[in-house]
Amino acid sequence: MIVNASEAPTQSQLPTPAQVAAGDTHVTAFRRIALSPSLALALTIGLFVLYGVTQTSSFLSGQVWINLVRDASFTAIVACFVAIVMIGGGLDLSVGSVFSAGAMVSAALAFHGQSPVVAFACGILVGAGVGVVNGVIVNYFSIPAIIVTLGSMFGVSSLVVHFSQAQPIGPLPTSFTNIGQHNLFGLPYIIFVAIVVAIIAYLLLHSTTLGWNIRALGANREAARSSGIRVRGLSICLYVLSGSAAAFAGALESARLGAGTPDVGTGLELTVIAAAVIGGTSIAGGLGTIPGAVLGSLLLSVLGTGLILLHVDSTLQELATGVVLIVAAGLDQLRRRQMFRTSARRALAAEAS
């Protein structure tokens, strides 16, 4: 650490950590943004839209975009918290069924004259309850999350069908449907709700001490435990959050449709996992961002709507989703390898000096 005046100009000496902490920030921040999946995603969306605009003028229609973003809002609300579960080293396949459960429970309560607040709260509670079951089984019985949540996916969807007799519930009172159907500044409420949910998820993951614990848990559970993090409790909380978010989104969907439909959430689990992974969430845990999950949800909606507008055969749309998913995962691998390669070189240089 002692740098003589004669040695200083050679620059072979590394600066002290304190100097680096102050000076190196901009480079690191720039690198982080340049390499972030979110930037790549935003560019992809932008390019696709640009191409679309040159092909058909309907790409410029405001209503098309409002519908598209509203659809993405539902995906994003769930995808944010599924991404957090995955970043914490877990997986939640039950969110599609829980979405339906939330939709049906809140619809049933609203239909029977309960206030919207009670209907939403009970819907969310059901989701949280499924999350508790998922989390406890995963963490205390050491059964892989993919199996546990696959099981609860079947279980919950079967219960939804059993109690609803596969019949929709409706029509729902306007006090309940207002939040799903009304606009603010010409935009659906739902979009603003999704923005608020995404901001909450962002703050949780990126600003709170809990967020750092979540990433530690997902990257190296043993090290997290050794460091004094309550890994089981934390992991259970994550499943509760994703269950609650899914049920909340389901209740919103009932409010938008004006009726509770028992199969609204079918297939949602795979869409939100795709959105999270496209947004840079690592299936192995530890890595991922909320802006990425939101942009991933948006990309899926833009692709879905865009391909319709471009008159691509609707049966081929999911092919596009699949290709994007795999390309995104591949790019992420490449980026990670690149990052560690340059850093390995830097570390070597540091050792040599």
Added chain:
Amino acid sequence: MLASAEIDTRAPTAQPPALEVTSGWKSFGRVTALRDVKLEAFPGKILAILGDNGAGKSTLVKVLAGVHTLDAGELRINGQIVDRTSPRLARQHGVSTVFQDLAVIETLDIAANMFLGQQIRRAWIFANRRRMFADAADSLAALGVRVPSVRAQLGELSGGQRQGVAIARAVREDNPIVLMDEPTAALGVRETAHVGEIILELKRLGKCVILISHDLEFVFKVSDRLLVMRLGRVQGRRDTHSTNQQEVVAMITGLAGDDEAKA
């Protein structure tokens, strides 16, 4: 070194042990990793645990660090019996640990690693990243650990740098008991000597240090007491200054010692 010589002349019974295991047993399935192990470690002393691979050293350290709970026997920290342990409780009792696998998170930056599980907060729940960056940089600088930036991901660091971060984390916690499991495994000669200085500094501050190392020369340089384990048992205990490497090697390989059996 003068200071340490002075401390050595004191009778070990002058203070109660900071850390004590009374006839500890621990099994994993059919493998018995610890058999009737007794251990006493005192404040201001450096106890080295030696032994071949599979002797039970790391299991013992994990018991002390709260990762494993003893099947039988007692663990006492500052005279207080600790029944059910977790790393979190151990730390609350004042035990810091440098684990053999370092227990670091490759995908997080250095500062986040140094404050893992005990971040500096602001407004109750938010992480005070700025202060953590500054404090981590200060701790590393104070210990002479050189890293490119405290914002660098741990996965970007060399083995020696990672070890430096893990040691700096334990030292920064400023706990009265410090466990180090192979703290010099990834280090060169100069860095090893440097870790030796850090350990002696901890001793000078009156901390109880328990050190596990394969490096006999290093152990003889820094430790006050030796505890040799073999096949899950304590093979023998020595004052570092009243034994030599030949005797210790003989004890490690089972050619000599087994004081407990004689007693």
